[in-house]
Ligand SMILES: Nc1ncnc2c1ncn2[C@@H]1O[C@H](COP(=O)(O)OP(=O)(O)OP(=O)(O)O)[C@@H](O)[C@H]1O
């Protein structure tokens with residue numbers, strides 16, 4: 315039995331007063347086990363919603379349809395109790411905003427120990443040792459002190475790293491990390507980056523990495539998925555995709571990086587309530603044609619990659 319995660323026709327919608335927000339639209343993808351898959355795309359393109367949908371962690375009013383197959387089971391069909399046996403233990407999630415993920419009344423040590431004590435019945439003393447070891451791995455110079463501190467006593471960067479320590483305390487098979495390097499300074503970012511690499515190489519953890527940090531994605535990821543307006547616009551190996559982006563949107567994203575031309579993509583993403591016909595990127599695309607306005611291109615296979623653009627049809 316393989317340990318890939320298969321997304322089949324995943325759509326995530328949020329009914330709202332003004333209409334239904336289509337945050338994720340008919341996504342088909344395979345997250346290969348043993349790999350780091352990066353999900354990149356502009357703000358609001360659906361990265362977090364897609365990542366959260368795997369463990370049904372989207373907002374309570376969300377409607378998720380499609381299938382998410384992991385080890386022959388559809389995660390979307392499991393009961394809350396069954397899913398709770400997977401959450402954190404087999405598939406762990408590191409949320410985007412560290413500040414809402416902590417209980418302010420518990421010490422850092424207690425929060426890291428919670429998973430092992432709850433899921434694996436690890437005795438308190440052993441769990442505390444594990445917490446200290448975890449903090450050490452995530453580059454805390456004084457883990458013995460940190461286990462006894464409270465979240466408010468830590469800097470934002472330290473809280474981010476504590477979240478990583480919490481999420482990997484149970485040695486999960488999969489880790490879904492939502493912008494794990496956000497707000498970290500360059501040195502700590504390099505350490506966390508090295509850690510993700512170690513998790514993959516030495517601890518056999520497969521990773522889904524949601525990020526705005528394209529240099530991190532290029533360095534760390536095996537496969538890249540590019541999202542726009544909730545759909546996959548391009549997918550390929552990190553090497554090929556960063557070397558020769560096929561979609562004009564991917565090209566624009568890469569060019570907007572600080573060490574490149576720093577040219578932001580012109581225009582705004584579309585409203586996700588009333589999506590226009592045709593290619594969703596067409597109003598902003600420098601290479602648009604009549605066909606792009608009329609009909610939405612399919613996600614095409616091109617030399618082992620996938621791209622949603624009429625240029626390649
Ligand atoms: N609970 C919700 N109700 C309504 N709309 C939502 C809800 N959660 C997310 N959305 C919408 O879904 C879309 C995708 O959001 P998402 O957070 O996945 O974007 P993102 O790519 O992660 O952006 P960022 O890079 O800023 O984190 C956005 O338009 C957002 O406003």
Ligand code: NI
Pocket residue numbers: 361362363410492
């Ligand atoms: Ni996000």
